[in-house]
Amino acid sequence: MKAVVLYRSKYGSTKQYALWIAEELGADIFPADTFSAEQFSTYDTVIFGAPIFGGAILGIAAVADNMAVLKEKRLFVFTVGITSPDAEKNLSDLREKNFPDSLIKQAEHFHLRGALEAEKLTFGHKLLLKMINSSMRNKLDLHQNHVSFEAILPLIEAVRRENP
Ligand SMILES: Cc1cc2nc3c(=O)[nH]c(=O)nc-3n(C[C@H](O)[C@H](O)[C@H](O)COP(=O)(O)O)c2cc1C
Numbered sequence: 001m002k003a004v005v006l007y008r009s010k011y012g013s014t015k016q017y018a019l020w021i022a023e024e025l026g027a028d029i030f031p032a033d034t035f036s037a038e039q040f041s042t043y044d045t046v047i048f049g050a051p052i053f054g055g056a057i058l059g060i061a062a063v064a065d066n067m068a069v070l071k072e073k074r075l076f077v078f079t080v081g082i083t084s085p086d087a088e089k090n091l092s093d094l095r096e097k098n099f100p101d102s103l104i105k106q107a108e109h110f111h112l113r114g115a116l117e118a119e120k121l122t123f124g125h126k127l128l129l130k131m132i133n134s135s136m137r138n139k140l141d142l143h144q145n146h147v148s149f150e151a152i153l154p155l156i157e158a159v160r161r162e163n164p
């Protein structure tokens with residue numbers, strides 16, 4: 001297996017997961033925006049990870065726009081967000097909205113929990129979340145961090161399944 005982990009990350013949780021995944025698998029790792037489509041030819045397994053902001057997966061075009069090349073490969077997508085991975089309805093809505101059909105069919109999708117830490121957010125994001133919170137009864141906790149090494153294990157297992 002020759003695997004590559006590509007990731008986007010704004011506040012660091014997806015990057016942390018990507019680093020752990022690459023280390024566990026002995027895979028190469030690149031920020032997705034520094035990786036060019038020609039480089040896919042080196043790999044048989046591609047793992048793309050990105051955070052969710054406002055229901056959109058950051059930089060999903062890095063895989064969605066390259067399905068012609070990626071259809072030959074094993075493809076895994078992990079999303080990182082504050083939504084619980086148990087919220088299966090949210091996750092299928094997320095895929096419907098962000099994945100082209102070819103990606104839905106081909107990729108195995110894993111969702112990992114990230115963090116929301118007020119002190120790290122940009123001014124704009126903090127303002128936005130405070131505005132959302134002021135209109136919601138169930139307020140978002142802006143001091144939570146769920147990033148844990150154990151969360152990557154199902155993905156690691158899936159990638160290794162056909163490559164013992
Ligand atoms: C403005 C904003 C919008 C967000 N929207 C969502 C969302 O729609 N769904 C979700 O699950 N998490 C959402 N999150 C949580 C982020 O996905 C979470 O902070 C994640 O850990 C960020 O990843 P990063 O640290 O790699 O940038 C949002 C966070 C911010 C700041």
